[in-house]
Amino acid sequence: MTAVQGERRAVVLLSGGLDSATVLAEVVHQGYRAYALSVAYGQRHSAELAASEAIAAHFGAAAHQVLTVDVGRFGGSALTDQRIAVPENGADEGIPVTYVPARNTLFLSLALGWAEVLDAEAIFIGVNAVDYSGYPDCRPAFIEAFSALAAVATKSGVEGHGPRIEAPLLTLSKAQIITRGTALGVPWPLTVSCYQADSQGRACGRCDSCRLRREGFLAAGQVDPTRYQ
């Protein structure tokens, strides 16, 4: 990583899914040097991490870090605990068992540390509060609270040049995200959204995330390029 005078840097949280791939495309489109950050947090499968590498390479990210944080040891989520089944019967009432405790707080914390070292202008995260699973840490109130925290938590924040927290998909529907991503050239076949993809990244077609993705392509009037098991 060589610092280039005057370059605008952004840290982008990259899961390997449809949303964060669109965010990375947006960041590159806006002229930032993109520093992609993925987290191996004990998720059931590693297909999404492989996807994040391919996507970061596709968009020419300046760097891509994959940090391992084994919060799966805490348990409590269907996404990290093999003993809790991923629901396949549509969205339940309330916050589903696929919720990973404090996940986006953790992801933004890691991004904040890296952003500070890079003196990045912004941190981008692909959370969405429209076609989503009802997770508390995907809502505008969460992004606002983390922004307020970042301003007081860091040296750069206290000095007045801390990173902004940007969530460009926050109020878009899944169909709008797909339309935008297509315009920006997101390579959809590389992305993996499924909560229980197989080792080749093929989707189950039954979980909440698969359902939202399929309905999104349908509503956007586009061919669904997802590879199913």
Next chain:
Amino acid sequence: MTAVQGERRAVVLLSGGLDSATVLAEVVHQGYRAYALSVAYGQRHSAELAASEAIAAHFGAAAHQVLTVDVGRFGGSALTDQRIAVPENGADEGIPVTYVPARNTLFLSLALGWAEVLDAEAIFIGVNAVDYSGYPDCRPAFIEAFSALAAVATKSGVEGHGPRIEAPLLTLSKAQIITRGTALGVPWPLTVSCYQADSQGRACGRCDSCRLRREGFLAAGQVDPTRYQ
């Protein structure tokens, strides 16, 4: 970990230093079942992690997790980057190079995830804004901002039973912390405060953390039990 009906649980961030050992003693004194959390974040030495294990065992913590998160890969701190020297000439102006970007934000994020799974009442952190190194994430404004974040970031917070963030040392002097810790039976010789302790946990006696600790024992009128190199 067996859940006991009606037990009060708290997650305690435990670094192996003087402050967090005193916090753990306080938590046990207040009747909580203590769940100690330490983080291997790429710090220069592992003596403090060994110390945290001994201290957790001493106080009968219900569990002690040591999570590895290699933020040292981001660089930018004398505590994680061997190429940046630890200052030994007393406190500098401003925020020193021993500052680890977003460290306490990361630690509290991890604690928040565990606290949610445990349905813990509180998260305890040993930050202190009196005899400290000037880190932004040791101030009351930081604790307040994280508390506000926790309330909107988590399922338990949204449901109204999220953990409180407690920082019982926030406004105490180092001497007051030592006086309190002694009253609570903290085994000082087990604690390691030094930024560059050797593999046996012996302190350098010259860094900022050693200086604050030595002055604290002096001001408290107590024998300094620190083992020096």
